[in-house]
Amino acid sequence: MVKVKNVKEIENMVVNSPFDVRRIFSVTAHVQHGKTTMVDYLIKRAGLIRESDAGALRVTNSEEDEIKRGITIFNSIALLNYQYQGKEYIFQINDTPGHISFTGEVSRALRGSDGAILLVDALEGVMTQTETNIRLSVGTELCKPILYINKADRLISELRIQAKEFYQRIDRIVKNINQIIEQVQPKGKDWTVSFTANSVAVGSGKDGWGFNMSVLKAKNIKPDLVFEKYAAGDVLWLRKNLALDDVILQMVIEHLPNPLEAAAYRIPAKWPGDIESELGKSLLRVDRNGQLFGMITKISIDQKSFRPTVTGRVFSGTLKPGDSLFLMGRKERVKIKRLGVMELDDLMDLPEVPAGNLFACFGFICPAGESFVSGDLTDEQALDVTPFEQIKYVAEPVVSQSLKPKNPQDIGKLADVVSKWVMADNTATFKKDKDSGEYILSGIDPLQIEILMFRITKQVDVIQSDPIIVYREKPTIKSREYHTKSSNGHNRILMYLEPLDDQTVGLLAEGRVTIEQKEKDRAKVLRDEAGWDPKESRNIWDIYEQNMFVNGTHGLQRLERIKSYCCAAFREWVENGPLAKEPVTGMKVTFTDATIHEDTAHTGYNEIAGMTVAGLSLCFLTAKPKLFEPIQRVEIKTPTGTEGSIIGILSAHRGSVLNMIPDESSGGVLVIIQGKVPAAETLKIADEFRSATQGKAFFSYQFFGFEPVPDNQKAIMDIRKRKKLPQEMPSAATFERFIYARK
Secondary structure, eight states: OOOOOOHHHHHHHHHHOOGGGEEEEEEEESTTSSHHHHHHHHHHHTTSSOGGGTTTSOTTOOSHHHHHHTSOOSOEEEEEEEEETTEEEEEEEEEOOOSGGGHHHHHHHHHTOSEEEEEEETTTBSOHHHHHHHIIIIIISOOEEEEEEEOHHHHHHTSOOOHHHHHHHHHHHHHHHHHHHHHHSOTTOOOOOOTTTTOEEEEETTTTEEEOHHHHHHHTOOTTHHHHHHHTTOHHHHHHHSBHHHHHHHHHHHHSOOHHHHHHHHHHHHOOSOTTSHHHHHHHHTOTTSOOEEEEEEEEEOTTTOOEEEEEEEEESEEOTTOEEEETTTTEEEEOSEEEEEEBTEEEEOSOEESSEEEEEESOOOOTTOEEEETTSOHHHHHTSOOOOOOOOSOOOOEEEEEEESSGGGHHHHHHHHHHHHHHTTTSEEEEOTTTOOEEEEESSHHHHHHHHHHHTTTSOEEEOOOEEOOEEEOOSOOOOEEEEOTTSSOEEEEEEEEOOHHHHHHHHTTSSOTTSOHHHHHHHHHHHHOOOHHHHTOEEEEETTEEEEEOOOSOTTHHHHHHHHHHHHHHHHHSOTTTSOOBOSEEEEEEEEEOOSSGGGOOHHHHHHHHHHHHHHHHHTSOOEEEEEEEEEEEEEETTOHHHHHHHHHHTTOEEEEEEEOGGGTTSEEEEEEEEEGGGOTTHHHHHHHHTTTOOEEEEEEEEEEEOSSHHHHHHHHHHHTTOOSSOOOGGGGGGGBOOOO
16 A cells, blocks of 8 residues: 655654654665666655656666766665555665775665665676675674565576576575675674565566565465466566565565664664763663764765755754754764755755654765764763764775866865765865875775766866876884984984784774774773783874874873874875875884973974974885785676686786686576786776676676785886886985984
């Protein structure tokens, strides 16, 4: 039964519906597996589009380039209501992107969700991004899953396989999905999916039908009837009698948790604060009358007005129009001018949004991932609240592009425009190159950069370079200790550096250790999980790009006066390492002594920054530094018999094979080749795979990590040449004038 709600009825449901009829979930899949087509049927069920448009309109892909490319780029949120067994349910659905370039949107959507629909193409089976999304949804964000196997019509119409083989292939896909779920599901939970539990459905988004065991039993239909209807060309019968939206919404209601159920295990995992505190109890109760606490999970910018819309979730308390919020990461107060919930690309105004709901508002912009509390709290009270754990991203910016405005007077405008888009997708970064005056935009891959540039150039005319690969500079051993002085000779600092241990690097990469944390919380994680000395862990001055700057001194005077200068110099130096002005990573710097002149006239920024940068550079160049390049993990599903060609292409691009296994879901028709290849070699490699297999190979990739370049000196000199840097290897001699020598 479909009921189209007016605004007042929807308002009442958002504000007053009990938890047991609420569901907040995301739909995730590999690119082109059919998420948006399937979501069309859920939108149709809400009465928002005509039945004849479902499966073809792809209503959640509303942006110009989404429509042109036929892929989802930004997460879209849909609100729908559904009557089921005498109850009226309200759902908030995230239709997320499937391409690795936009996996940050998936991570952010999942943080605001309680459950996930995992969607898999019946023909292609489990792909790289499928596995990534399972690990993100089930493992990282603790979103309980259900499974929908889409494009079953392709097995019947294109491959023309018989019923027995059809179900064998489906069973193999379920088995592969469950193997991954079992690896990452929370302890004590069994979140595997199965036909017998009615948490798996099979169907066709294109043709609009789907079923699980419960639906077949209720309608007294045998599954082989699907084959008969295709043979007879009667797809409309399937759409009418096995409606796709029926089975999906039934599984959502029966298997995905409501906000109160999910809070019991998600809050302790995602919020590192004291669960026994008043706020902790309020979060577990999803208490609308409790202390206001939530998270910003999405920033969208209108393509015509360029006005930002902030979307997030209220985990405790109630939001109202006009409320002031304290953003915990930025330590900034902002005000909500307009409040409501997102309905596709429109904001529906509401008088309040209580805990257990997604919300949307106008009035400010901030980076996605910000925790917030009530702006009525004092600074001291607000900073005493523990923020949510940072959202974890599975990729790093490894491709960059320089840009500058065609009109030099637009340099400030360009900075403002780019900063807004990087807030919206903070898997990308940008900075200003002091030497060239250009801005450097960095992202996951060329496609992400291309999409961002498409939006930036709508507001500013720019000159842009071709995309280039971003390397990393890393120390490999502990450095010598250097004592450097400021140019006026009145200030000194003694320091050394060393590679960070793997455990600490992992905590930084996961966002579990940050400079924004409370000192005691950060120290506890480092002590318990990375074996840090308790005193050292409480004396961290800065954390930046997986590097740490540690105060190893005791009882020195006037140290706080230079802290901000030292940290600013540290960050600037990290962004432009000594080898080739590539970012430095994986390093711990410790200063063990310092002398600060008593007269502030002699402790300005230039003096303090100069000796800090000199010390960092001298130490780094004696730590056997190397250049590291980004590596992509690639997976190629290719017809059996073409393995030799694929391996040859990988080898020609400095790649290697990690594993080669039969693709069980294809019944032995395909073989899966898993390998790794430098990111610099992947720009055209997909075309070569397709050419070698007459277009029959499926190719996907994801970020694997950084590895040393084979020829360190040549790679450094090549980059220095490209950047127009002096054509000589950097050495300590450049900074010797800063070395302090005791008389």
